[in-house]
Amino acid sequence: MKVLMVDVDGVLIHGRPADGQPLFTYLERDLGLRLDLLQQAFFQTHWSDIVIGREALEPRLSAVLAEIAPHLSAATLIDYWFENDSRLDLNLLEELAALRQSGVAVFLATNQEHRRARYLMEEAGLGAHVDDIIYSAALGHRKPSPDFFRLATARAGVPPGDIAFIDDMADNIEAARQFGWHAAQWTAGATLGGALPVFGKRA
Known part of the structure; x- marks a missing residue:
């Protein structure tokens, strides 16, 4: 794999920084x-x-x-x-850092509007941990639309078979697989090596 695409909400970010509760709880x-x-x-x-x-x-x-x-x-x-929607998964960020050091490019692949995409990269600090963000408002299509995966593949600059992907939504995983990505559904407590064994020795 040359590229890893990572979903944001439900994978890298889990609700309120203080307690992980849903952002609009209070x-x-x-x-x-x-x-x-x-x-x-x-x-x-x-x-x-x-x-x-x-x-x-x-x-x-x-x-x-x-x-x-x-x-x-x-x-x-x-x-x-x-x-209130910016609690980072620090363990996953550590795994992504090791993966990037091994030469794999890491992109965020996420359904976001423009302002939060910028917030994620700049204020939440994800820009320091990934190579770029690929998001729905910039592409004009959202996951699980096939057009999202087509345009994201073009942005990555590699064939679909060289892309791995983690997301918490089953529909997005299925759509990615249909496009030729190697995709795994992310669950609470997962590790990158466990979800995608191809990265297990590097992460």
């Missing part, structure tokens, strides 16, 4: 916004366009909050969101 207590309202008015309605780059995050979120939580600014909610 949303209503902290910001006075009910999660079910946010899910219905924003995520279920607009997220599919935002995550593939058709809409920008902050203007759309601002419009939604004006209706369901006029006391709350989009900037405040975005900061809260990103900061």
Whole structure:
């Protein structure tokens, strides 16, 4: 394998830094916004366009909050969101560092909108641990779309058979395998060598 693609949420990042709980666990207590309202008015309605780059995050979120939580600014909610969804898997980062030292390129392969992709690389510090980020809003397609894997392969610059991939979602794993990647589903407590034995001696 020449390239490892790594999913972010559910693999490299697990919820709140303090306790690993889901990022919006205390949303209503902290910001006075009910999660079910946010899910219905924003995520279920607009997220599919935002995550593939058709809409920008902050203007759309601002419009939604004006209706369901006029006391709350989009900037405040975005900061809260990103900061509470940034608990890093330090053991996996150590494995990735060893893998890169062996000459394997490591890319993040993730469904993200533009602002959080930048946050992950710069503020969360993942840019120091990977060669690049390949994400849905930049590609115009999200996993498990075949177009995501086609465009990600082109970005990696190697044939599909030279790419390995870890993700926590079964649909994404199946789509990657259909495209010719060597893919393994990531589960809690997994190790890179255990999930992908081809890397076992190096990681």
